[in-house]
Every structure is written in structure tokens, then in C-alpha cells.
Amino acid sequence: MQSGTVRGQDRPAGWHVEAVTTDSPDQAEIRELTRSILADRAPDDRVARLDESETFDEEFYRHLGAAGLIGLDADPAAGADADPRHEIVVLEELGAGHTSMAVCLVVQYMALRLLSHYGGDDQRKRVLVPLAEGRGRAAFALSEEDGGTDIARAMRTKAVRDGAGWVLTGRKTWISGAATAGHAIVLARTSEEIRSAIDGITMFLVPLDADGISVRVLDTAGIHGLDTCEVTFDDVRLDDSTVLGEAGAGFRQVIGTLNGERLNAAAVALGIARGALRSAIEYASQRQAFGRSIGSFQALQHGLVDGAVQVESARGLLTRAAEAAHAGDGRSEALSAMAKVAAADAATDITDTGMRVMGGAGYSREYPMQRYFRDARLYTFAPLTNEMLRNFIGERWLGLPRSY
Template identity: 90%
Template sequence: MQSGTAGGRDRPAGWKVEAVGTDSSDQAELRELVRSILADHAPDERVARLDESETFDEEFYGHLGAAGLIGLGADPATGEDADPRHEIVVLEELGAGHTSMAVCLVVQYMALRLLSHYGDDEQRKRVLVPLAEGSGRCAFALSEEDGGTDIARAMRTKAVQDGSGWVLSGRKTWISGAATSGYAIVLARTSEDAGSAIDGITMFLVPLDAAGVSVRVLDTAGIHGLDTCEVTFDDVRLDGSTVLGRVGAGFRQVIGTLNGERLNAAAVALGIARGALRSAVEYASQRQAFGRSIGGFQALQHALVDGAVRVESARGLLIRAADAAGAGEAQSDTFSAMAKIAAADAATDITDAGMRVMGGAGYSREYPMQRYFRDARLYTFAPLTNEMLRNFVGERWLGLPRSY
């Protein structure tokens, strides 16, 4: 049987309500809204069933859209962004209860930002408005098989101008949601003689049902409620209206949104850590051995306490990073990198400890711990590896020589 782990439900005695002391009144209200929607429409049994069948939760996504949690106040007419301090609340709660949906929203929030900043009126009306309302989705296609962290230099996907349009060819991989989205923001090289590796790359808003586009779902270890795909573009003909932003400046435009993606990834990882910790605490409180609760055994208790310390430490960095991003502080990207490192490490360490605390039960698919354990691994390398982020923090925060 599954323990109640999503949306703050069924807490054992003594469990503290997370984040109440740090939320503004608006954030607290938003948090309770997400928890209510989770409780009503995504009970643990449903999340587990969809994860096992590797099925995207269209119905739940619709509920999030109807509640305004996709657009989150972003204004398609003016290009105004959602408040990052609101996005992290939604994503943390989803990460604790419906991880695959949280990952989906990280991508949607990034697409919203790119379309808001660089979309023209027609693109906003056609793609951004449905996206903000929760009636449409957009994938983000940057990664390539040989790209890794140095994706700009290694990019092989190309778009060649043909009259007033373009011909797109190449392959993108590890693309979240491509099989269940209507559009993808695709980055392709459009110039070979640009001044640097990050120049000469353009964003295109590509309909995923266009002739020449094929999508193959990859078999991944985690995030089973959201498809991860390889997308191939075989001489896909695009008209000029598919260019998003300025020709040749696409990668630089994307760089400006990566801080938000790191911040949101940290929020999901924190949610995973929190959900896993709650599951482990609930199990340890209920499981009896040698005539008492195993939560009273010192070694297990210390592991759970260490997890609580990691969660609250990561939360502090996440809040600091979100405040900096909301205020437009120059070092907000460094704080977001720190928060992502801390939250991802918390998620992997706590899910590992949770598996050991729960023993065979943690290994069983009857319980959500194994799902948290699998899903947490995504954020050790996405959207940027923790090793690369440590290089970034070393240079930007500690003033050390560049290490890459």
C-alpha cells in the first residue's frame, strides 16, 4: 500500500508543514491551491498507475491550466513574465507529488518565457496563448547526441535558407514531451562563419506534425509520466514565420532564459527531496521492529534528520535565488546554480537514504520511494550537470580561474 506523500496529505504526528514560514501570503495561497489540486486530482495511486503505464496525465494538466498554474500571470499580450517566486512554489509542490508533471512545467515555463520575449504577435496568438491557458504544450529541442555541455560548438542540426523559407535537417535527443506537444522550439545552426560558437544559431518554432518530422520515444529510467524523445528533422520545409527572435542570435537568446530553467529545476529537485523524506519518515514512524517503531533507532533517525537539514538548506538557497531573480540582481544566475546543486544533491542523497531506511519496501513498486529514487537522478545532469555548475560557481562566486 502507498503512503500519502503528495500535496502535504496524511502527515505523521509531528511532521512540520513545509515552507509556511517563508512564503508570502500570495505564495502561501498558491501553495495551498496546488496541494488542493493534487489531493483532488492526482492521488498517489493515480500517479503510480500513470508512471507504470508511462502515460502523460492530460487530465491533470488540464486542471493546472484551468487553475491558471501554467500561465501564472504571464501576459501574452505584453510579453510580461510570470514571477519566478510563484513558479518555484508550483514546481516544488508538483515535485513532491507528481514529478513528471513538474518536469513538464519546467519546459512549459521556459517556452512561455522564450515566446514572451521573442515571439511576434502571430506566434504569441497561435502558440503562447494556448500554452498559457493550458490547452497546448511546447517542447524545447536543444540537446544533441554528441553535444553535451558544449552543445553550441557541437551542434549539427542545420537550417538552410531557401527563398523566403528554410529547410531544417538534423536530430535532437533527450527532448522532453516531444511526442505529446504540438510545437517545439528548435535551435539549429544557420551560419558556419559566425564570430563564435554561440553565434550563427537560430530558434525556430516548428509544428511537430510537419512533413519530415519524426519522433521516437526513448526508454528512460525515470520521469515515466512524460515522454523523453529523439526528434529527427528530414529536410523539413519551414516558412519565414517560424523564426523565433533574431536570425543567428538564437543561442544567445536562450542563454538569457537558462537562469530561470536552473531555478525551476532546483524547485523540482527540492520537491522530490521533500516527498522522499516524508515517505521515509512516514514509513519509519509506522514500521515496527523489535517491539518499537524503527524511527526510534538512532542510526535511522540520524539519516532522516540529515535529510531534513539538507531540505531546509536547499530551500534557503532556492528562496535566495528566486528573490534575486525577481529583483533582477546581477548575481541571480550564481545563486540559481548554487540552489540547483544543493537541491539535486539533497534529492539524490535523501532518496538513497530513503531506500535504505525502507529496505525491501523501498525497492517495491507499491511505494513511491523507488520512483523518487529514479526521478531524482535527472537533476544531477539536467539542465546542466552539477559538475559544470560547480565550475561556474567557482569562477563567478569564488573568483577562481576558469576550469573549462
């Protein structure tokens, strides 16, 4: 890495971007382990090659599982989830280096939580244990073509009773990893006699090789190292053992995991922002124009400084939100929403700045900036749009009237 001079001392360009001084000893150990596995098993050229070929990194996923970075410290038998403060460390590091894998793990952490809370003994043995060990993966099938933020009201996928089992019909879309996962957690409407839109929906743990299931991979702009799919269920027959949790209460059960998903999405977006900022600083330190480093140009420096401020601000919110979630503090939902908005804005702003700093080099697939630029856009609308989260924050944090 090219060196820049800071107050007379030679330090790597962008060194402070990587310096995290607020980690607990456990977090520091997890961060170092994740970085070590990334360096050994997923160097930049490998990540770029798999992104270009749109191939999931099965080998790297298995290494993460074997190192304990998927199951982390979860203990399903005792009803204990993984510590959210540990999950965000893994996801930030992956976001900075292997974005598609980070997105995959957001889904796996959610699946682990749902299976831990609501899975029966057999479901945990067959699906949860392999997942935690990196030997299996699950997709989460909620979104539909006509239902995004208002999915419960718009849900058309349904499961009807048929003897001792169920018949599942419908279509889910924008489902991450469905082409290569073994199971999917599928939400379907099972009753029209409901008290509200979120009632009468059931979670099913569905093997994706079951008769009647077809998966079509969608051609997306980013996250090329993880398939994004449309999944169709054509009279898929399921027995009662596939019900996950309480029939009719599936959406309410999922709501309890959404705060963790927002928190983890923020961590990935923060990682993307950090990785892009590091790349832009390194390039600006090395690139010469008019007889000096372009990193010495004031206008360019200001853009990078603004990015550094955004990274550190988002990290502060993320850390505070994770601490609140771990403590069971009711403010964690609004703080997680703030962290997700801040991190997503940081990622999109910094990747835009990085493309400008690097010019033609940023546009080239030889450099990771174009991948960061494409991948960052996911978190402007997933798992909820930043606009909807701002509505949520206005109501929950500011006490303003509901705007939706």
C-alpha cells in the same frame, strides 16, 4: 498518517517537512491551490498508475492550466514574465507529488518565457495563449547526441535558406514531451560565418506534425509520466513565420532563460527531496521492529535528520535565488546554480536514505520511494551537470580562474 510524539504533543510524522513558513501571502495561496489540485486530481495511486503505464496526465495538465498555474501572472502583451518566486512554489509542490508533471512544467515555463519575449503576434496567439491556458504544450529541442554542455560548438542540426523559407535537417535527443506536444522550439545552425560558437544559431517554432519530422520515444530509467524523445528532421520545410526572435541570435536569446531553468530545476529537485523524506518518515514511524518504531533507532534517525537539514538548506538557497532573480540582482545566476546543486544533492541523498530506511518496501513499486529514487537522478545532470555548475560557481561566486 501515523502520529509521532514531539515534546509530548501528538503531531503527524514528518509534519515539519510540509510546513513552509517563509511564503508571502501570494505564494501561500499558490501553494495551497497546487496542493489542493494535487490531492483532488492526482492522488498517489493515480500518479503511480500513470508512471507504470508511461502515460502523460493530460487531464491533470488541463486542470493546472485552468487554475492559472501554468500562465501564472505572466503578461506577454506587457512584456512581463511570470514571477519566479511563484513558479518555484508550483514546481516544488509538483515535484513532491507528481514529478513527471513538474518536469513538464519546467519546459513549459521556459517556452512561455521565450515565446513572450521573442514571439510575433501570430506565434503568441497560436501557441503561447493555448500553452498558458493548459490547452497546448511545447517541447524544447536543443540537445544533440554529440553535444551536451558544449552544445553550441557541437551542434549539427542546421537550417539553410531555400527561397522564401528554410530547410531544417538534423537530429535532437533527450527532448522532453516531444511525442505528445504540438510544437517544438528548435535551435539550428543557420550560418557558419560566426564570431563565436554561440552565434549563427536560430530558434524556430516548429509544428511537430510537419512533413519530415519523426519522433522516437527513448526508454529512460525515470520520469515515466513524460516521454523523452529523439526527434529527427529530414528536409523539413519551414517558412519565415517559424523563426522565433532574431535569425542567428537564437542561442544568445536562450541563454537569457537558462537562469530561470536552473532555478526551476532546483525547485523540482527540492520537491522530490521533500516528498521522499516525508515518505521515509511516515514509514519509519509506522514500521515496528524489536517491539518499537524503527523511527526510534538513533542511526536511522540521523539519516533522516541529515535529510531534513539538506531540505531546509536547499530551500533557503532557492528562496534567496528566486528573490534575486525577481529583483534583477546579478548574483541570481550563481545563487540559482548553488540552489540547483544543493537541491539535486538533497534529492539523491534523501532518496538513497529512504530506500535504506524502507528496505524491501522501498524497492517495491507499491510505494513511491522507488519512483522518487529514479526520478531524482535526472537533476544530477539536467539542465546542466552539477559538476559544470560547480565550475560556474567557482568562477562567478569565488572569483577563481575558469576551470573549463
